[in-house]
Each structure stands twice: as structure tokens, then as C-alpha cells.
């Protein structure tokens with residue numbers, strides 16, 4: 007066995023109605039001024055957010071709400087958040103929402119502690135040396151896993167790029183995961199975020215940097231997604247399915263923050279940044295095409311992915327058993343109404359070069375199990391347009 011390291015510093019509090027204990031937890035930790043960060047659309051109007059704010063105020067905690075985070079948080083939103091944090095002088099932060107508010111909160115906290123602007127970190131001009139203030143993440147979707155990861159993605163609209171920054175000093179202090187909040191998630195969001203979680207689990211599992219602990223987390227996440235995502239999608243109020251998806255998302259996050267991601271995310275980022283396709287849908291489109299390219303070169307781990315997703319591979323030859331991972335992903339995609347190709351989301355075929363040029367710069371591309379040069383990316387993306395290169 008190869009040497010490896012593993013760690014997540016975030017404490018997890020998981021279960022039905024655990025969010026109701028938020029105020030006592032904050033009081034216990036001595037927090038007196040909390041900046042609450044959330045999205046500008048659905049989470050802003052959520053009754054769960056109102057209940058959370060009331061709970062904190064009734065406990066005598068001063069609260070400031072920053073509810074301007076858009077899907078795929080921009081450089082400008084992060085900078086605005088840094089100004090608000092500096093003015094308010096909070097001693098803790100809470101992120102309530104999906105990946106966007108959680109990532110924005112991590113970036114705001116990191117820039118506030120380390121100085122400069124978020125662009126300095128996106129483009130490697132400054133290094134992270136300081137912890138921010140304590141951050142509590144309360145996910146409202148099951149997909150990103152951001153509540154237990156060191157990563158935050160920011161969109162630079164000037165350059166039409168989505169860039170991730172990851173550092174262990176950006177880990178949230180606490181993740182409060184309450185699946186009751188997830189029961190109001192619309193089916194389209196459930197599908198897109200669920201396929202994002204599946205992408206995290208599979209990319210972490212086949213990654214160059216995978217280790218025995220991330221393998222265990224990733225495989226269990228795949229099993230939970232394979233047996234619960236469709237139920238959560240079609241019966242949103244099924245608390246058992248929601249709980250299992252919340253857990254799967256968290257476990258996949260814990261896996262990928264250690265093992266890293268790969269080419270699916272590398273290609274999905276420019277699709278999101280250049281064409282506004284949601285992160286989950288972009289990953290969902292790309293996942294089978296990237297896996298197929300790995301499969302062609304031979305990838306024994308795909309056999310385990312097939313089994314975890316419920317495929318019957320008994321007595322199948324190895325190569326066919328491995329291919330069943332792609333079959334399982336495509337079946338799930340279809341059942342969740344995730345678009346099959348890039349053409350299905352109206353991306354013009356002449357965008358191929360721009361997508362590949364950006365994907366080739368992805369910081370985790372070399373973590374993919376098959377090493378991918380620009381010509382390999384061209385083949386994968388052409389396939390995802392429904393063409394054959």
C-alpha cells in the first residue's frame with residue numbers, strides 16, 4: 007500500500023432538526039456577532055432561514071444578513087462580502103444554502119484574513135497563511151459537499167473562468183446537516199446537485215490521489231446515491247431518501263477534498279463559466295464521456311463503480327463489467343432528465359476549442375486516472391457534442 011495522508015478538520019452535526027440547536031451551539035462557542043451568508047433567490051425566502059435568524063436573535067446574538075450570493079459566485083460578490091464582513095466586525099460566519107453561498111463564505115473569510123483581493127488567490131499571486139473566523143456551513147442541497155471541503159470556486163466574469171481555490175485553512179469549523187431543510191428542494195435542483203455529488207464520488211474514487219479512506223467514503227457515497235437519488239427526485243418529502251442523499255454528498259465531499267477531482271470538473275467549469283450551464287448539469291453531461299475515455303484505456307476501478315451503482319456484473323468479463331459503470335450513469339442521467347449532450351443545452355459546436363483550452367489549465371487535470379493532453383480533451387468534448395472526432 008502506498009503512503010497517504012487524510013484529514014477533515016470540520017466537525018459534523020447530522021440529523022433531523024439538528025439546525026434547531028444552532029443558537030445554543032453558537033452561544034457555547036461564545037459567538038456574539040454573526041454574518042449570515044445566503045443566496046439571492048430561493049434560500050433568501052426560505053422559512054428555515056427566517057427561523058434560523060429568529061433563533062439567533064432570540065439568543066441575544068447580533069446578526070447581519072448578506073443575501074446577495076448568485077449561482078456561481080462572482081469576484082464582485084466576494085469583494086462585496088469582504089467589505090460587509092470588515093464593516094460588521096463579525097466574530098463568526100454562517101453559510102446557509104447550496105455550494106454557491108458556502109463557497110462565497112469561504113472565499114470572503116479567507117480574503118478578509120489574508121488581505122488583497124480574491125483575484126490574487128485565483129491567479130496564484132498570493133498565498134494563504136491565516137485562518138479566517140469560525141465558519142458554520144448549513145447546506146440546503148445535497149451535492150456540493152462544500153460543508154466539509156477546503157475548496158471554494160469563484161467565477162471571474164472578466165475572463166469567463168471558474169477557478170477553484172483550495173486550502174486546509176479554508177475548512178469550515180462546523181457542518182450542520184439537517185435533511186428536513188432538503189425536503190423543499192425542487193426536483194430539478196435535486197437532480198443536478200445529486201449528479202454533482204455522484205461526480206465527486208466517482209472522480210475521487212478513480213483519482214490518482216485516491217487512498218483507502220477516500221475509497222471507502224466514495225464507494226459508500228455512490229451506493230447511497232444509486233439507491234436514493236431517484237426517490238429524492240420523485241418524492242421530495244421522503245425524509246429517508248433526503249437523509250441518505252445529504253450523507254452521500256457529505257461523504258463524497260470528504261473524499262474529494264482529500265483525493266481531489268479530475269477531468270469532469272475540469273471540463274464542466276468552462277461550460278459553466280462560458281455558457282451559464284449549472285455546475286451539476288455540466289458535470290452530469292460530461293461524466294459518462296470522460297468515464298468512457300478512461301474505460302477505453304482500461305480502468306479496473308470502474309468495475310467497483312458499476313457494483314456500487316447496482317449493476318449486476320456477475321460472470322461478465324472484466325472489460326464489460328467496467329463498462330457497466332457508464333451504463334449505470336447514463337441510465338441515472340436519463341431518469342433524472344439530465345441532458346445527454348452539450349448540443350442538448352444549445353452550446354454551439356464551435357465552442358469546442360474554447361472549452362478545451364480552459365479545461366487544459368484545470369489545476370486537478372493531472373489527477374485524472376488517464377493523463378489527458380489537449381487532443382484527448384478535444385476527443386472527449388467532441389463526443390459530448392454527440393459527434394465523433
Ligand SMILES: [Fe+2]
Nearest residue numbers: 150202206285
Ligand atoms: Fe462539483
